Amino acid sequence: VRVRHGGTSGTLPGKDGFPIVGCFPMLGKHKEKVLMKWSTSSLGPMFYIRLGTSKVLVLNGYDAIKEALEQKPLAIAGRVESKFLDNGLIWKEQRKFGQTTLGGLGMGKQSFQSKIRDEFNCLAATLESELSINGPKGVNFTSMLRLYAANIISSLVFNQTFDSTCRYVVFLNRFIENIRLTPCDWQVKGFKPSCSDYMTKPFKMTSSASLAQSIFQALVDKHRKSRDPNDPRDFVDCYLNVMEKKQGKNSSFTEKQLLYYIVDLFLAGTETSANTNAWAILLVLKNPQVKAKLRSELEAFGKSPTLEDEAKMPYTRAVMQEVFRYRTSAPLNIVARRTTSDLELKGYKVPANMPVIANLWSVHHDPLTWAPYPETFRPERHLDGDGNFIPNDHVMPFSVGARSCIGKNLAKNEVFIFITSIFSQFDLELADGCHVDNMDGDSGMLLHPPEYRVKGSIRV
Numbered sequence: 001v002r003v004r005h006g007g008t009s010g011t012l013p014g015k016d017g018f019p020i021v022g023c024f025p026m027l028g029k030h031k032e033k034v035l036m037k038w039s040t041s042s043l044g045p046m047f048y049i050r051l052g053t054s055k056v057l058v059l060n061g062y063d064a065i066k067e068a069l070e071q072k073p074l075a076i077a078g079r080v081e082s083k084f085l086d087n088g089l090i091w092k093e094q095r096k097f098g099q100t101t102l103g104g105l106g107m108g109k110q111s112f113q114s115k116i117r118d119e120f121n122c123l124a125a126t127l128e129s130e131l132s133i134n135g136p137k138g139v140n141f142t143s144m145l146r147l148y149a150a151n152i153i154s155s156l157v158f159n160q161t162f163d164s165t166c167r168y169v170v171f172l173n174r175f176i177e178n179i180r181l182t183p184c185d186w187q188v189k190g191f192k193p194s195c196s197d198y199m200t201k202p203f204k205m206t207s208s209a210s211l212a213q214s215i216f217q218a219l220v221d222k223h224r225k226s227r228d229p230n231d232p233r234d235f236v237d238c239y240l241n242v243m244e245k246k247q248g249k250n251s252s253f254t255e256k257q258l259l260y261y262i263v264d265l266f267l268a269g270t271e272t273s274a275n276t277n278a279w280a281i282l283l284v285l286k287n288p289q290v291k292a293k294l295r296s297e298l299e300a301f302g303k304s305p306t307l308e309d310e311a312k313m314p315y316t317r318a319v320m321q322e323v324f325r326y327r328t329s330a331p332l333n334i335v336a337r338r339t340t341s342d343l344e345l346k347g348y349k350v351p352a353n354m355p356v357i358a359n360l361w362s363v364h365h366d367p368l369t370w371a372p373y374p375e376t377f378r379p380e381r382h383l384d385g386d387g388n389f390i391p392n393d394h395v396m397p398f399s400v401g402a403r404s405c406i407g408k409n410l411a412k413n414e415v416f417i418f419i420t421s422i423f424s425q426f427d428l429e430l431a432d433g434c435h436v437d438n439m440d441g442d443s444g445m446l447l448h449p450p451e452y453r454v455k456g457s458i459r460v
């Protein structure tokens, strides 16, 4: 195993690892933790690792990530092997369209609250009935949380939601399970195709890929037939309008691109939010004092607290910020970025086309920032002496810079409505025999919580 320490010569420090595979075998189950350790023990905030044939730049800690992603926003704005969100014209045009259109449809705004609430009510009805059927054996939340998150995106994209028996939902569960199982987590050339490539490349998931294509294609076709260009209902209608306007003008708005976009919205927005909510329930149930304080704050806001109440709920906000910190949904920034030009960072020369991983976990577990107990779940750290909530930009689960998450505000609203409503409406605890002693979770592209079951009942 070769290790290179950088000097003042401008040579990036790093590890080459083993022949052929590079550092893969050294990274273990929790790559984010190993990379953070390498950073603090010897290599510093910025280093490279070799993965197969690629050298990958790894950024650790708040300063390095902010400097690289915010101060050089366009130089690190590429994605490794991404079709939809490629760098350059396509990405810029498509991202701008997505932000404006989804924003116009209410994404991240309070006006969209009633749709999120409808989805929560569906989840609550299923949960209530399953809790009473299963008794002390309890209920596994996973597919309910996925459906809640997927249907919120679905109402924006297709102006339509689905129930758990629909083949679209069955497909989605299978699709996401397959992604969980993929052996390599980073879209590094030669190791794994990007999410969108699942649509076209035979990988582990041929059957769900073709099902995805046919389901999304059918929904787009239905939109074509029923749409009124003067009254767009959703993201697909808005996209078809732009496609029509730009026809014949060498535009990046094509039907193929629309299908990539839809897949990426579902992939980026479903499991990330569902995992965050699953972690939130588990962490609150494992910490009875937190649960008691949260419940006591919620008492004043009835059964369905609203987004307008949020400012008056410091403890709830502290719990949310601590969940985002403590169990970062995308510890290594989901899909690796890529440099689009040669650049200089912290005195080192970094070449164009180099994959870049931002280790968000290292920001959230920095022993200095989060002293004295970075590895403890403690919402109180986000409150001042008078109990006021302290927002902290060292909590960055959505990343930063030109390619940070476009669903950030929507996701925060989803998580807020979910946490406040579930603990206001239900009395929950871990099911009999379910102790969940290991709270590390499974780290893949995302950090998945361990399996657990809850028992309880609706509050009267």
Ligand code: HEM
Pocket: 079, 085, 095, 153, 264, 265, 268, 269, 270, 272, 273, 276, 329, 330, 333, 334, 335, 337, 397, 398, 399, 400, 401, 402, 403, 404, 405, 406, 407, 408, 410, 411, 412
């Ligand atoms: C708790 C929930 C979520 C978390 C933790 C999360 C986190 C992230 C992160 C870390 C990135 C990578 C940013 C970067 O490279 O710097 C990202 C990208 C992205 N997210 Fe989210 N996300 C969440 C929910 C959502 C939702 C609900 C949507 C759907 C509207 C969404 C859509 C996207 C898209 C489209 C990108 C790619 C942006 C680009 O490449 O320009 N995300 N997200």
